Amino acid sequence: MAVVGANxxxxxxxxxxxxxxxxxxxxxxxxxxxxxxxxxxxxxVPPDVTVHTDHREMLAAARPDVxxxxxxxxxxxxxxLDVLAAGADLLLEKPPVLSTAEHRTxxxxxxxxxxxxxxxxxxxxxxxxxxLTGAVRQGRLGTVTGIATVAAWxxxxxxxxxxxxxxxxxxxGRPVLDGALANPLAHAVMQCxxxxxxxxxxxxxxxxxxxxxxxxxPIEVDDTATLRVVPRGGPPxxxxxxxxxxxxxxxxxxxxxxxxRAVLEYPTDRLLLPGDDAPREVPGRRGLLENLVAxxxxxxxxxxxxxxxxxxxxxxxxxxxxxxxxxxLLGGELVTVAGEGPQRVVTVRGVNAAxxxxxxxxxxxxxxxxxxxxxxVRRELPDEEDG
Numbered sequence: 001m002a003v004v005g006a007n008x009x010x011x012x013x014x015x016x017x018x019x020x021x022x023x024x025x026x027x028x029x030x031x032x033x034x035x036x037x038x039x040x041x042x043x044x045v046p047p048d049v050t051v052h053t054d055h056r057e058m059l060a061a062a063r064p065d066v067x068x069x070x071x072x073x074x075x076x077x078x079x080x081l082d083v084l085a086a087g088a089d090l091l092l093e094k095p096p097v098l099s100t101a102e103h104r105t106x107x108x109x110x111x112x113x114x115x116x117x118x119x120x121x122x123x124x125x126x127x128x129x130x131x132l133t134g135a136v137r138q139g140r141l142g143t144v145t146g147i148a149t150v151a152a153w154x155x156x157x158x159x160x161x162x163x164x165x166x167x168x169x170x171x172x173g174r175p176v177l178d179g180a181l182a183n184p185l186a187h188a189v190m191q192c193x194x195x196x197x198x199x200x201x202x203x204x205x206x207x208x209x210x211x212x213x214x215x216x217x218p219i220e221v222d223d224t225a226t227l228r229v230v231p232r233g234g235p236p237x238x239x240x241x242x243x244x245x246x247x248x249x250x251x252x253x254x255x256x257x258x259x260x261r262a263v264l265e266y267p268t269d270r271l272l273l274p275g276d277d278a279p280r281e282v283p284g285r286r287g288l289l290e291n292l293v294a295x296x297x298x299x300x301x302x303x304x305x306x307x308x309x310x311x312x313x314x315x316x317x318x319x320x321x322x323x324x325x326x327x328x329l330l331g332g333e334l335v336t337v338a339g340e341g342p343q344r345v346v347t348v349r350g351v352n353a354a355x356x357x358x359x360x361x362x363x364x365x366x367x368x369x370x371x372x373x374x375x376x377v378r379r380e381l382p383d384e385e386d387g
Contacts, residue, residue, distance in 0.1 A: 123191055156344060179223070208230040250265055
């Protein structure tokens with residue numbers, strides 16, 4: 001195995017790899033990064049691992065069987081294509097690609113090479129999500145009428161200074177899209193799409209996307225947003241998220257049905273189903289890397305948790321976000337500033353309550369008479385099955 005993008009979030013992948021390497025289940029052969037490899041106490045670099053600054057050089061020298069790609073989103077497609085051409089399988093960080101056209105290109109390359117791609121939506125391996133989707137399929141919620149997510153995080157000025165592509169819509173003429181919906185809170189959106197998949201019995205086919213985007217800094221992307229996906233069959237999906245929250249909300253997926261309501265706090269795997277007195281932790285997550293290794297050994301018996309095809313609806317939504325107008329800048333008395341330097345944070349007054357209402361009611365902020373909300377962008381999407 002090799003890791004391309006071994007610093008930053010790549011250190012998390014190295015920590016996942018380390019015990020598998022120690023147990024002899026996999027062998028780490030190479031690390032790639034444009035910067036010197038950062039030390040990771042929980043995952044020291046084995047002595048025989050080679051270090052490179054160029055992924056092509058690594059592919060030729062190390063010839064890995066599996067490559068983990070954890071680089072900026074706008075670099076995913078070219079690196080992934082090189083990996084597949086070299087005969088290796090992929091674990092590709094989310095978002096896998098930034099457009100439906102890129103998604104098709106990568107899917108064709110997978111078909112042509114016979115390789116496989118697992119996408120880094122690790123929350124899809126949650127036993128709590130599996131229990132929730134099982135309850136949906138069994139009818140415990142009755143007919144599902146709405147799916148929503150709410151999350152309120154905080155990000156400091158230092159977060160937006162972490163790399164040249166942070167907070168950017170494009171870099172060097174290429175799409176980047178480092179916004180709340182596309183990057184840190186992408187898991188919230190994908191979890192909702194997974195629930196909708198359980199409702200429909202097939203991946204979601206979005207018919208339309210409605211979107212409102214806001215920002216509290218001079219960045220090019222959203223840090224606060226409401227999004228509604230209208231599928232071709234099945235309930236609507238609403239995401240109400242912010243990186244400028246007053247209080248921390250880890251991330252809840254709220255599923256409403258005619259016979260009850262369920263809430264999954266997806267980062268902690270705490271689940272509340274109809275009939276439960278309180279949320280309970282559902283332990284157990286299947287790791288994406290271990291799943292990929294098991295799938296390589298038994299492709300029929302062990303399906304991938306997050307194959308590229310399963311992420312097509314997410315990419316379709318992301319393409320709408322990419323094409324949307326610049327997010328509305330919020331300021332003045334609406335925002336509160338605390339801290340200085342890299343620790344400075346900006347929060348939006350009342351944003352938590354507004355986002356909570358949006359998720360609970362399946363509404364956009366502009367539909368809730370929020371005074372600073374703007375009219376949504378709406379985009380109709382073609383039916384891919386009809387070409």
